[in-house]
Every structure is written in structure tokens, then in C-alpha cells.
Amino acid sequence: MTRYSIWSLARNALSHHADWPRQWRSPAPRPAYDVVIVGGGGHGLATAYYLAKEHGIANVAVLEKGWLGGGNTGRNTTIVRSNYLWDESAALYELSLKLWEGLSKDLNYNVMLSQRGVLNLAHSLGDVRAGRRRAEANRLNGIDSVWLEPEGVKKVCPPLNTSASLRYPVLGSTWQPRGGTARHDAVAWGYARAADARGVDIIQTCEVTGIRRDPDGRVAGVETTQGFIGAGKVGIVAAGHTSVLAAMADIRLPIQSHPLQALVSEPIKPVLDCVVMSGAIHVYVSQSDKGELVIGAGIDGYNSYAQRGSVHVLEHQTAALCELFPVFARLRMMRTWAGIVDVCPDASPILGKTPVPGLFINGGWGTGGFKATPGSGYVFAHTIARDEPHPVAAPFALERFTTGALIDEHGAAAVAH
Ligand SMILES: Cc1cc2nc3c(=O)[nH]c(=O)nc-3n(C[C@H](O)[C@H](O)[C@H](O)COP(=O)(O)OP(=O)(O)OC[C@H]3O[C@@H](n4cnc5c(N)ncnc54)[C@H](O)[C@@H]3O)c2cc1C
16 A cells, blocks of 8 residues: 555645545456455445455455445444444454454554544433443453443533433443544545455446346346346345345345434534433434534334435434533534434344355344444455355354344444444
8 A cells, every 4th residue: 555655645745636546446347256245335345355355355346336335334423332242242343343443554544443432321220230231241251341320421421411300310321432433434435445456346336136046046146237247156235225135036134124314413612522322312422523413313113215214303312412411402403314224133233144155145234333344344254255154253144033043232232323
């Protein structure tokens, strides 16, 4: 990546930075690839990058129906943490967090990871018990999670209303100091640039419309809006459209697609230097580097692919925000948007092989997959390259819905983030 060294920065300054080459190519699709990844979000791009970097498989195409990172990767509220309850999830999300911690250097691209800490507030005895249990379980898994009493919470987050007279007073909180936020676009662009540099073809405005199989049932390639593209292996990494893609290979998934909305306020001076989430009052908030409050909460209740949601969901989350932070009550909201999230019954992802040889799935991340982007790509690349699940990915196989070995993370996923 000497293209982006301090010397090339200085050299390009002489021409007012007008002559930088494009960060990745836009090639026409080749007739066939070793691996085709469907979906140019963070997870798909990370998968392609690790296929090339860790497994020497660079004859790879990432096919994206729209533009890079235009799905949930570019629509999420960028919260990163690893404080999930069960050992299987802790392993997956902590692997991701460790990769996040070295990602800017690895990609030579500033993904603006900001480890400002994450609070998960407790407002009832049930919340307190679940939070304490989760913090202890996290510590057994080597994750930096602690339990804070209300005074400790107030110290970490002074603008938060911790008055005992609140409708649902703050009774404590889990606190993960290594959690925080990252710049979503930069993650997509960083992986894209690094994958392209290793020979991966990134093909935008190329929608997959069918999955072709050999007479013996094995994957042969994909039908697309730019013609047929042959592939020895195909990875579906399409978030809200995972079940649509799987249906093209006659696979029914236990996934429901819902809109998930978020909104940002007008920018204000720095006031909130951690991430605050409340599952019970149901809102979460952080402050972006531009000063906007970034606010989210839960999914819209109905299934949809429309990438927009209902006003009452936004009303609810802004009311919850004002309850926790009365000081924000007079802020104006600037923008709202939605993504389509792929929700599994146990709030855990599906990672691994499918009944169709050569076809792999990385989906079902629902409302919380951004934080997993590096780890997801890492273990999925291993799974595709070796044709067997990475040990960290193995518990997340599709078979868990028939064996019953579910990984119920509804508590840790709680308020959607
Ligand atoms: C409002 C909102 C807030 C969120 N907040 C957080 C958060 O704070 N923290 C967190 O960890 N997670 C969060 N998430 C979840 C997170 O965004 C996702 O889990 C994650 O980004 C999924 O990444 P991806 O690469 O799998 O999906 P995407 O980025 O959606 O990429 C999938 C791509 O597949 C493409 N595609 C679909 N069908 C086809 C086809 N037929 N052919 C070709 N391409 C196709 C789509 O266009 C899309 O670009 C949030 C999500 C939303 C919507």
C-alpha cells in the first residue's frame, strides 16, 4: 500500500490532490471465478479480502446490485462491542473486536475506530440480574466488561438522568470500555481497496437474479443483470435479502426481513463521549465526530424490503431519548433512514455451508452485524476456502435450527444495534 504512503501524499499535494487514481477498479465481469461473493457490503468485501490475504484465493468477484456499502453497512449506527452472553458469540464478536483494533493498520485505511466505551443500562431487577450475569460471563471469556452502580454510571456519562424519580430509574449498567464506534463507509472502502489491490474484482450495479446448479446439484455460477458468471463456490452475503438469494437455490431460511430505522440530530458541541443503550426504555445514542447525535432503537414490526419505516417508531425512540437525557429535548432531528435487517429467531447469525454443495451463507446478522464485520469476513473466508467451518463459525451453522442448539442472544442484542 505504498500508493498511500506519506511520500505519495506529499507528491499529490503538489498537484492539489487532483491526480489520485481510483481506489479500486471497475472491471467487466470475467466468464468465471473460483469464488463469487453476492453482496458488496462490509461482510462481503471483508470475506473477499481475507480469501485473498489469508488463503491465497484472489480469483474472486464481489457482485453488488447497487453501490458499495449502500446496504446496511452504510446505514447503520456504527456501534462496535463484543459483550455478548454465550461463549460461542463471545468468541465471534471478540475475534471481531480484536481485528477492529488492528484494522486501520492492516488496511492502511483509517476506519476511525473510537473505543469510547459502551453502557447497557439496567432499569429493573430483571435487567440488573441479566446485566450482572452478562458482565461476569464476559469476564470469564476474557472480555473487558464490568458492572457499574448508578454513581459509576453518572461518572462515566454526566448528562444521563440518573434521578431516582425517573419512571424507570437507572439501577446500574454494564460497561465495556473497549466498545465504541467506527466509520461505516471507511470500513467498506478500506476493505474494497485492499481486496482490489490483491486482485479481487468488485463489480457494482450487478444484481444476482438466479443461482445455476450442475445436474449433480452443485453450484455452477450465478445469473446476473450482466450475464451468467461461472463460479466454483458462491457466498451469499446479502443481509436483508439473504432469504431471497437462498430461495434461488431452493433453500428456505428461518430469517425475517424487517426495516430498521435510525436518525441523527443537528450537530452540537461534544457532549456525549460514550455509547449509551437502554433495552427497557428502548433507545441508544452516541455522538458522531461531526457532533450529530446518532439515535436508534428497534425494528418496525412488519416484514418489508422497502428501506423505509414508520413515524411512530421514530417518535418512540426520540421520546425514550428525552426521558434518559432531558437536556436533548430541544434538539432538532435532521435525517432519518432505514435498512432492511435479516433477523434470525435466536438473534444470532447463520454462517457456513448449505445443503447445496459449493453454496455458503453469511447472513441473519439482524440488527447488530456491523460490529462483526471483520470477524465475520475472516471466519467466512476460512469456511469457503477449506470447505469446512472455521471453529468459531461452526456453532452458527444452519443445522442449529434442526438440532435445536440455538444461541439465544436476545438479551445482548436487546435494543437493536
Ligand atoms: C439503521 C441500522 C442501524 C444499525 N446499527 C448497527 C450498529 O450500531 N451496530 C451493529 O453492529 N450493527 C448495526 N446494524 C446492523 C448492520 O448494519 C448489519 O448487520 C451489517 O452492516 C450487515 O453487513 P452486510 O455486509 O452483511 O450487509 P449489507 O451492507 O446490507 O450488504 C449486503 C449487500 O448485498 C446487496 N445485495 C442484495 N441482494 C443482492 C443481489 N441479488 N445481487 C447483488 N447484490 C445484492 C445489497 O445491495 C447490499 O449492498 C444496523 C442496521 C441498520 C439498518
